[in-house]
Amino acid sequence: MIISVASGKGGTGKTTVAINLALSLNGNIPVTFLDCDVEEPNAYLFLKPQIKSTQSIGIPIPEIDKFKCNYCGKCAEICAYNAIAVVKKQVLIFPELCHGCGGCSLLCPEGAISETEKEIGIIEEGSTSGISFIHGKLNIGEPMATPLIRAVKRKVNSDGINIIDVPPGTSCPVIEAVKGSDFCILVTEPTPFGLNDLKLAVETLRKLKIPFGVVINRADLGDSKVDDYCAKENILILMRIPFRREIAMAYSKGVPIISELPEYKERFKKLFDNVQANIK
Amino acid sequence: MKQIVIISGKGGTGKTIITASFASLAENKVMADCDVDAADLHLLLHPEIKEKHEFRAGNKLVIDPQKCNQCGKCIEVCRFDAISEHQSTRAPEHQIIIDSISCEGCGICAKVCPEDAIMTKENLCGEWYISDTKYGSLVHARLGIAEENSGKLVSLVRQNAKTIAENKNMDYVIIDGPPGIGCPVIASLSGVDLALIVTEPTLSGIHDMERIIGVANHFGVKAVVCINKYDLNLENTQSIEEYCQGSNIEVMGKIPFDKVVIEALVRGIPVVEYSKDGVSEEIEKIWERVRSHCDESVS
Numbered sequence: 001m002i003i004s005v006a007s008g009k010g011g012t013g014k015t016t017v018a019i020n021l022a023l024s025l026n027g028n029i030p031v032t033f034l035d036c037d038v039e040e041p042n043a044y045l046f047l048k049p050q051i052k053s054t055q056s057i058g059i060p061i062p063e064i065d066k067f068k069c070n071y072c073g074k075c076a077e078i079c080a081y082n083a084i085a086v087v088k089k090q091v092l093i094f095p096e097l098c099h100g101c102g103g104c105s106l107l108c109p110e111g112a113i114s115e116t117e118k119e120i121g122i123i124e125e126g127s128t129s130g131i132s133f134i135h136g137k138l139n140i141g142e143p144m145a146t147p148l149i150r151a152v153k154r155k156v157n158s159d160g161i162n163i164i165d166v167p168p169g170t171s172c173p174v175i176e177a178v179k180g181s182d183f184c185i186l187v188t189e190p191t192p193f194g195l196n197d198l199k200l201a202v203e204t205l206r207k208l209k210i211p212f213g214v215v216i217n218r219a220d221l222g223d224s225k226v227d228d229y230c231a232k233e234n235i236l237i238l239m240r241i242p243f244r245r246e247i248a249m250a251y252s253k254g255v256p257i258i259s260e261l262p263e264y265k266e267r268f269k270k271l272f273d274n275v276q277a278n279i280k
Numbered sequence: 281m282k283q284i285v286i287i288s289g290k291g292g293t294g295k296t297i298i299t300a301s302f303a304s305l306a307e308n309k310v311m312a313d314c315d316v317d318a319a320d321l322h323l324l325l326h327p328e329i330k331e332k333h334e335f336r337a338g339n340k341l342v343i344d345p346q347k348c349n350q351c352g353k354c355i356e357v358c359r360f361d362a363i364s365e366h367q368s369t370r371a372p373e374h375q376i377i378i379d380s381i382s383c384e385g386c387g388i389c390a391k392v393c394p395e396d397a398i399m400t401k402e403n404l405c406g407e408w409y410i411s412d413t414k415y416g417s418l419v420h421a422r423l424g425i426a427e428e429n430s431g432k433l434v435s436l437v438r439q440n441a442k443t444i445a446e447n448k449n450m451d452y453v454i455i456d457g458p459p460g461i462g463c464p465v466i467a468s469l470s471g472v473d474l475a476l477i478v479t480e481p482t483l484s485g486i487h488d489m490e491r492i493i494g495v496a497n498h499f500g501v502k503a504v505v506c507i508n509k510y511d512l513n514l515e516n517t518q519s520i521e522e523y524c525q526g527s528n529i530e531v532m533g534k535i536p537f538d539k540v541v542i543e544a545l546v547r548g549i550p551v552v553e554y555s556k557d558g559v560s561e562e563i564e565k566i567w568e569r570v571r572s573h574c575d576e577s578v579s
């Protein structure tokens with residue numbers, strides 16, 4: 001089972017919900033936590049896993065064999081991302097534009113292009129309080145997060161419960177992270193920003209045909225328009241978390257809510273039951 | 281003319297609220313909302329759209345089922361797992377389909393197809409707008425749901441904001457940036473005169489601030505910091521100040537946590553127009569410091 005936690009808007013409490021949910025599931029089924037917010041992975045600050053292995057993740061980029069290349073320019077013509085330019089007797093490669101599609105090496109008439117791996121980030125694996133933990137960390141200055149997210153998701157344990165922490169937004173990294181989920185929890189806040197971005201996230205999940213429900217965080221600040229929207233759209237509200245200074249303080253120190261306020265463990269268990277009941 | 285980007289690494293630290301307040305405080309400026317996949321600045325600036333443009337970028341590939349003989353060569357070459365065999369309930373034979381969401385538009389499938397059955401379709405990825413607001417021009421955009429090329433759309437928004445600023449002889453382009461450190465952030469950040477990093481005194485906020493400072497350094501952009509909701513954890517606020525001091529980064533100000541920020545947001549106005557004390561005073565000071573930083577630097 002794959003449950004992803006997403007939001008559209010950043011800073012609504014995705015990581016809070018994801019880690020507390022994972023920590024509340026101490027049943028018999030193995031739990032795997034996958035932090036797919038590879039640009040800004042934060043879950044480890046709360047889960048404090050012991051990292052047991054680190055793996056470099058790269059994308060294949062072209063390498064030109066100068067002896068075989070006859071500068072025909074076919075590779076530059078094929079490349080949809082303008083990552084190759086052929087000028088006079090020189091082939092220029094722009095690795096940050098390359099998507100690693102492999103077209104140039106496949107179609108070079110001279111067989112002059114091979115591929116070499118360029119690191120874009122790392123994956124770290126470990127464990128914490130009975131949970132298997134995996135996250136990706138994108139290298140600073142690297143623009144493309146999706147291949148790294150794909151690599152994190154290859155670690156999904158198909159026999160257990162997988163909790164995925166999704167990056168904010170609605171574009172490619174989000175799609176890559178939520179794709180294949182059995183259910184997606186959308187965390188929002190009751191403000192105009194929260195609502196606007198919730199609507200975008202809802203559109204995204206509907207397009208991907210992933211069932212979802214909403215958690216309203218800091219539920220007592222703001223207005224009631226998120227509630228009105230959910231009622232109108234027939235969207236399930238799974239949980240409400242009030243604004244409390246203790247919660248904000250615990251978050252600021254990297255402490256899960258359930259450690260600070262143990263009564264929340266039952267509430268997160270209920271959230272899981274609620275999610276499970278809504279997976280067809 | 282100076283370009284200022286407001287970024288944070290971590291989402292939800294208060295970028296847009298500060299950008300909107302700057303829009304209210306600054307004179308002679310153009311605003312650009314570069315958070316193109318979850319844009320919110322319009323909710324505070326209430327733009328009247330004057331120009332609307334389509335944003336086309338990249339390609340999507342489509343299979344003509346009439347020509348396809350299901351040889352599967354395309355499935356073999358696709359590195360993005362976007363092509364698969366699909367058992368249709370109506371047709372007896374298998375059908376090969378391309379999932380437009382997974383497709384990254386490289387077009388290699390079309391090039392290797394022996395039947396010439398795969399066509400390239402230009403992709404409509406979103407829209408961008410030039411609008412009037414009571415604070416001046418705003419260039420903003422909406423990336424289509426589940427679309428790619430956010431970096432290109434950001435560049436387009438920035439380019440247009442810059443052109444307007446130049447034509448109207450404006451002093452500043454104020455850019456609301458997206459969260460994260462990836463492609464749209466790099467596009468929002470590269471070549472600006474100053475990056476104001478909004479952080480908060482949480483371990484996540486600090487971690488993400490350090491990473492975004494790294495990105496700014498990587499691209500040679502001068503960064504300054506402001507700490508939002510600083511009084512939620514004074515110890516962490518102190519760590520941020522120490523970190524900044526050690527890295528030679530100036531802290532422009534510290535904004536207290538106050539519910540007036542949410543009240544102003546619910547009313548759809550920049551907080552500096554809603555309340556005059558505490559938060560607003562501090563944001564005004566931050567703007568003055570950011571402004572003098574920009575004015576001092578030689579263009």
